[in-house]
Amino acid sequence: MRSSPSPRLARVVAPLAALVVGCGGLLALPTAAHAANIVTNPGFENGLAGWTCSSAAGAQAVSSPVHGGSAALQATPAGGDLARCQQNVSVKPNSSYTLSAWVRGGYVFLGASGTGTTDVSTWASSASSYSQLSRTFTTGASTTSVTIYVNSWYGQGAYQADDVVLDGPPGDGGPVDTEPPTVPGGLTVGGATASSLNLNWTASTDNSGSVARYEVSRDNGSGVSAGASTSYTASGLSASTSYGFRVRACDAAGNCSAYGSSVSGTTKEGGGNPGGQLPKRVLVGYLHASFANGSGYIRMRDVPSEWDVINLAFGEPTSVTSGDIRFRQCPVAECANVEPEADFIAGIREKQAAGKKVLISIGGQNGQVQLTSAAARDKFVASVSAIIDKYGLDGLDIDFEGHSLYLNRGDNDFRNPTTPVIVNLISALKTLKARYGAKFVLTMAPETFFVQLGYQFYGPGPNGTADQRAGSYLPVIHAMRDDLTLLHVQDYNSGPIVGLDNAYHTMGTHDFHVAMTDMLLAGFPVAGGATFPPLRQDQVAFGLPAAQYAGNGFTSVAEVQKAVDCLAKGTNCGTYKPRSGTNPGLRGLMTWSINWDRYNNFEFSRNHRRHLDSLP
Structure with a gap:
């Protein structure tokens, strides 16, 4: 900071980015060796069989550049589409899995969602050669399937992915759960303070037996997880202001219901403005x-x-x-x-x-x-x-x-x-x-x-x-x-x-x-x-x-x-x-x-x- 000229944080960006890449924003869990790759068509030797790609991605199996075998996935983001290709994989509950893939492109992301615990993701920027990404996770107590995916980023050119591996015990081969829970009902908003409101609703039901989490949406935004509880305190609100809320339910397989009807509440007058006397802007x-x-x-x-x-x-x-x-x-x-x-x-x-x-x-x-x-x-x-x-x-x-x-x-x-x-x-x-x-x-x-x-x-x-x-x-x-x-x-x-x-x-x-x-x-x-x-x-x-x-x-x-x-x-x-x-x-x-x-x-x-x- 004291050299001339220098930015405020002289900490070099590349090491920080390396930290982010290294952690992918998520914790890594202990890995375990397993016998088989349970991904269908992991090397794209059979085209896109087993994979679902976003409509604008122009996804295809290409013969070059590849990491292994004779084919690899290639897809290109367009506008707001990130060129995501994904696959639902049958897994066992309470089990450890390691997801990996070889990727090539400006920004390429690899992840798994619907794990029932902490969803994982990571990324790499390797435009001229293949780089391996890897993440480990455990499944939840009722998780029987997860969604694995690769995608790129806005404004990037074509990316490639190859040799995708999900290393862990295969599921029982039964049908993958695709049915969402029922819509939560009975939402009430009360308990107003100058900066918070209390929400309560009735529990949803799910064909898998339990709801993994509820998501609360404020002012028609996207949801913030309330966990498995049927109550939530919305804090950080402005005084004397009306807010609308909706709630939906999600299961361990990642299926989410529609949001229920919006219910409004109004905060009380007052509210702090610590160290106030500042202008509004x-x-x-x-x-x-x-x-x-x-x-x-x-x-x-x-x-x-x-x-x-x-x-x-x-x-x-x-x-x-x-x-x-x-x-x-x-x-x-x-x-x-x-x-x-x-x-x-x-x-x-x-x-x-x-x-x-x-x-x-x-x-x-x-x-x-x-x-x-x-x-x-x-x-x-x-x-x-x-x-x-x-x-x-x-x-x-x-x-x-x-x-x-x-x-x-x-x-x-x-x-x-x-x-x-x-x-x-x-x-x-x-x-x-x-x-x-x-x-x-x-x-x-x-x-x-x-x-x-x-x-x-x-x-x-x-x-x-x-x-x-x-x-x-x-x-x-x-x-x-x-x-x-x-x-x-x-x-x-x-x-x-x-x-x-x-x-x-x-x-x-x-x-x-x-x-x-x-x-x-x-x-x-x-x-x-x-x-x-x-x-x-x-x-x-x-x-x-x-x-x-x-x-x-x-x-x-x-x-x-x-x-x-x-x-x-x-x-x-x-x-x-x-x-x-x-x-x-x-x-x-x-x-x-x-x-x-x-x-x-x-x-x-x-x-x-x-x-x-x-x-x-």
Whole structure:
């Protein structure tokens, strides 16, 4: 981050993408050796026999290029069609399976759905040669068939797949279950608070004997799993607002009923707006206050008026585990035009008098913080408070990256975390909130890897141990949701990520921002069958680079504004349609950074300020 020029997250994208590829966004289970491949026509030697391909795919068996034998599958995505080819395979309940295939193309995906446990998928980009993909899963207690599939991605050319293997015990040869459960009935919506509604319905029946899960749709979006329960709490709602809900039932074979009739409920008046006094639509920007990186230093008084929240980058630790945080203005040797401290503080007061909020941001690329002990927690609270008090700041932004937040392997419930660095950070934030009261502004800027991948990858921890890293912000976000002013996830420096549509989305497009933000507004499933509850609309913004040289995943002004329109108004949507419905309370945008925006002739702030102000 300190080199010139450099993006906000100097963490290289390729290793992150490799992590995503390695985990496919899902946990791998222990493999077991089996005797036979139970896929019909696995090498496409008999054309497409046994396979069903989407109508627009132009799917065919080709003689070149092949991985083995004399034929391979070739299909081409067209428009919104991903060129999916799939096969239903009879399997045994409570059994282990390994799915693999050799694939070739720009982006090629392999997966299995209807497993009865955790559906799996993975992908590769190998345009010039075949690459092997593999995923392991176990079937549920009543699962007798699964659907395996391969597909490509929007705008890609033809892909090839060959030698598909499903290694595991064959099913009993009986008919594959294709009959969905009955439609749930008796839906009621009540128990209103300012931000939630309680849903209850009567159980469905299924010819296989049980319903695997119910899916709740809010405002005619797509469903969020409620598990096997016949009740669900829809949270993260806006006060004094009417919401419509529908419910459908799905069995272990992946068959889902139609949605039942929509039933509406209205939230109560009130509702929190932690650290409020912000405008309805906000622009959040990071100010390079303590360092230079080629984009130029900006004096506090010279920060343009378009910015509503100014995050001072960065307060950094004196050591990784001490909890001691220090902030200094950029040294004169790095920033020749840096103002005296008295002028810096006076500039902060001028911004605050104009209604702006100025926060200290903790972390960044070089600011790794691990609150491993109670002593570190207490030192963190004391040192952060000293910075806030010295400069008269409005609050705190948490920008922990790398190994600052990690989850021990056994810490699998975001609602009840046990990992010390997580527990101590939550405690520290609650202490700071209590100290400064209702006006305290608390924001967070996690990377997508630590939110939207949600508890789905075990990777190396800071001490070489096997720690769970993906989704490590989720316990903190959940614990602080009543006190959190804004969550603006960094929608950049990221690999492709699966959205609520079970499809991969790639940064730099409006669909990526819509899909990632929709997960926060609608709630999303995490490993172990839990669902991360949605946040309130006024708590959610999304982050992106201010210019092409400020970070990987730069998105043009037009594409960003399409995403804002889709989320806030339900217009200008692309292929992805928000499952959360229309979100008129969407708060705004965050960028790295104010300095890079000025370097880029204010393209970000001036265009997006006008667009946000034009919204109802």
